[in-house]
Amino acid sequence: MSAIHSGLVGGPVYLDYNATTPVDPRVADAAALYWTQHFGNPSSGHPYAAEPHRALGAARAQVASVLGARADEIVFTASGSEANLLAIRGALLAAEDPSPHLIVQATEHPAVLETARAMQRWHGVRVTVLPVDHDGLVQPAVLEDALRDGGTLVSIMAANNETGAIQPIAELAGIAHERGALLHCDAAQACGKIPVDVTALGVDLLTVVGHKMYAPRGAAALYLRGGLVLEPVVYGGGQERGLRAGTENVALAVALGAAADLAAADLAAGAPDRIAALRDDLHQRLSAALPGRVHLNGPVQQRLPNTLNISIEGTRGHEVLAAAPAIAASTGSACHSGIHQPSPVLTAMGRDRDRALAALRLTLGRWSTAEDIDTAVHALVHAVT
Incomplete structure (x- = not known):
């Protein structure tokens, strides 16, 4: 470098x-050939698709590796905001809950807060906004209180984009699961800066954003714990496990994978x-x-x-x-x-x-x-x- x-x-x-x-120039170099030479649609059945198909799978495995996840638990999206939308809207609409309850906290990114308001406005979802303390942290007891009358999904960011405050995600996830709720974590600011392991955190859904970790804008992903069912965010041809239709942008996926590898190396060093x-x-x-x-x-x-x-x-x-x-x-x-x-x-x-x-x-x-x-x-x- x-x-x-x-x-x-x-x-x-x-x-x-x-x-x-x-x-990062190394990220740009990794992606470059997939804008030019390896242009094929990874879903096609001819030789031009072979390398894009392979590269897409490799990138999925790279992103999964930095999160301690499996490759088949990674869904590529075009932004962190879209990944948050897929997680929140997808989980709430797919839930078998006659009265869905979404819990967020006051210092979330607007991508989460505005999605919560939209779910309340258009789908009748009950939304609870948790206060934070003087340091911007959610106290576990506050979440426990909010879940006393049930909850469907809790969405708490890993680290705040303005103050850097790191939330006690593992403890909050444990509380959510005890009450039968899922936990989504927007880890846009955390990934690449601190270790993020989905198993250790106990999260069900987690957002990764490329342009916060030296990849281009337009590259992002959602970790989706195996076995969870979501309503798609884009309907169509069945790409990305049917959750996000549209021909995959292989170059951006490769860029995100390369950035994930570099982030892992930085953390280890x-x-x-x-x-x-x-x-x-x-x-x-x-x-x-x-x-x-x-x-x-x-x-x-x-x-x-x-x-x-x-x-x-x-x-x-x-x-x-x-x-x-x-x-x-x-x-x-x-x-x-x-x-x-x-x-x-x-x-x-x-x-x-x-x-x-x-x-x-x-x-x-x-x-x-x-x-x-x-x-x-x-x-x-x-x-x-």
Whole structure:
């Protein structure tokens, strides 16, 4: 791997890996032939289909391997949002439950929250939204209470995209199963950053997203525990076990498989420790340069190794980033018609408006360096002071 990604050369320091990752050149190389030379439909019965068919199966096995799953438990989709839709809508519509009950939590990704609202609106599904604590974590007792009158499906993300908070999925899955509910986990941010093993977690469904782990956008997958039945998300020709019709995009599947292999190698080599050290150095140096003004949003320990969400007292996050063009990062607010609103995630965690509007999400990745941290500290301190 080169010291810097070609897409980052000459640009600002990239601190927005949770938004999207650069495509790893090794991933692009693995996929390239399936856009050009090996173009056949993997479902055809002639020689042009043979290599695409083989590659699709190999990619499925690669994705399964990084999750501790079986290849036949992986369904390729076009995005994490689609995988979440297949999991949630598919499980609820297939359930033999006269009064389906969906439980989510307040800091889920909009792909889950909006699907929940749609299921409530169009299918009469009862939806419960769990609160989170000050660190953004779901307390197991809260889920137990929500399940007292039954539940069909629980959907809890593995790690939050804004704060990096890692939920106690294994414990929550155990509680869900005791009450007869399935558990779906959106692991878009977790896969590749921390170990994700579907057996250890005890999940029934789990979402994987390629562009969060150095594959192209448009590559994603859903882990579906063997034996579970879902209503399809796309009807048609029977591809992907009949759950997601449409001729498979072999190149993107190959890319996701290659990214999964690289993620497994990174985890085995201790890459998360290297990135966590850079993240903590950034946090410590900003705190030292701005004493008493830097406040962490999210857990100190129970969070992704690459994620630092901080509020700098007396600032607005979007103004800080505008004054720091040497870095590319995200804020804790959303802008609608020129008006900045606090992040719903930070609001659900009990942060007041000023602290939420001051938030910065600084996320590191495969090509982050110590020199990047030097640049980021200088740029942010200069912007604030």
